[in-house]
Amino acid sequence: MAFCLAENVGATVTGVEYSGSLVTLARHRSEMKSLxxxxxxxxxxxxKLxxxxxxxxxxxxxGSLVHVNAEDYLPMFRKAYDWLKPGGRLVMQGLIKSESDGTVTQEFKDYITRMCYKPITYSECLQFLSSSGLQLLEFKHRRDFYVQDSADTLDKVKKNWHKIITNVSKETLEKTVSIWEEKRRWAEDGALYICLLLAQRPLQEE
Ligand SMILES: C[S@@+](CC[C@H](N)C(=O)[O-])C[C@H]1O[C@@H](n2cnc3c(N)ncnc32)[C@H](O)[C@@H]1O
Structure with missing residues (x-):
């Protein structure tokens, strides 16, 4: 996404990532792209930014907020408010969990623990956002996209099974297939879906 913004809209971007190896990879890509x-x-x-x-x-x-605790959302939205210029935009793409109690099975809890996800619901997200002072402009539920994306990725992994076994390992192939099968199942079930949220810091303080 950082490269996409720099290449397509000429933005100057600061990317933040927890994992050192991903930062090394991203810096390498940045050099390769002369960016x-x-x-x-x-x-x-x-x-801690x-x-x-x-x-x-x-x-x-x-895709990063799903990894922090529910109590971290409001401080992160408040920081975003503070760091944005008046009229500046916040864009969040992330996993949201269904409001329905039906999805809070032990199986679902085990899945999100294994994936290190800590999803909140749409209404919790909106509550944190409005407490931060940011104004919601648009919220899109992208359940269908999540179902399709999970199915497409699973197809791609299955089509490339030979390459994965040769270049990585059979265990990695099996683990990847099982993760994406589970992802697709929860996406179809509606327990988790991708949302796209657009908000802004108001031009004038209230
Ligand atoms: C779904 S990936 C999205 C990666 C990237 N934003 C992208 O679009 O390609 C979520 C990333 O958030 C990172 N992450 C999780 N918790 C974080 C934190 N507290 N601070 C910074 N990055 C974090 C993870 O290491 C992971 O790489």
Missing amino acids: TDKVTFMEKDMR DFEPQSFDAILFW
Whole structure:
């Protein structure tokens, strides 16, 4: 996403990632794409970030908030408010869990623990957002996309089984297939879905 923003809209991007190996990979890609002047990466826990107020036109939480605890959402939204310029946009893409009690089975709990997911519900998300002072502009449920994306990825993994076994291992292939089968099942069930949220820091303080 960092490269996409730099390449397509000319944005200057600061990417933040917890995992050192992913940061190394991202920096390598940045060099390969000759984008080191436009895209920089920090290896950091986003909950411990500190930027000057009003430093950014836009902030993206791209698939990352599902890994933090529910109590971290409001502080992260408040920080985003603070770091955004007035009128600046927050974009969040992430996993949201269904409001329905039916999905809170032990099997579902085991799955999200294994995946290190800590999803909150749509209404919790909106509550945290409005408490932070950010204004919701748009919220899209992308359940169908999640179902399709899980099915497509599973197809791709299955089609490339020979390459994966040769280049990685049979165990990795089996584990990957089982993860994506489970993902697809929970997506079809509606227990988890991808949402796309767009919010803004109001132009004028209330
Ligand atoms: C689904 S991946 C998305 C990666 C990337 N944003 C992208 O779109 O390709 C979620 C990422 O969030 C990172 N992450 C999880 N908790 C984090 C934290 N507290 N601070 C920074 N990054 C975190 C994980 O290491 C993982 O790489």
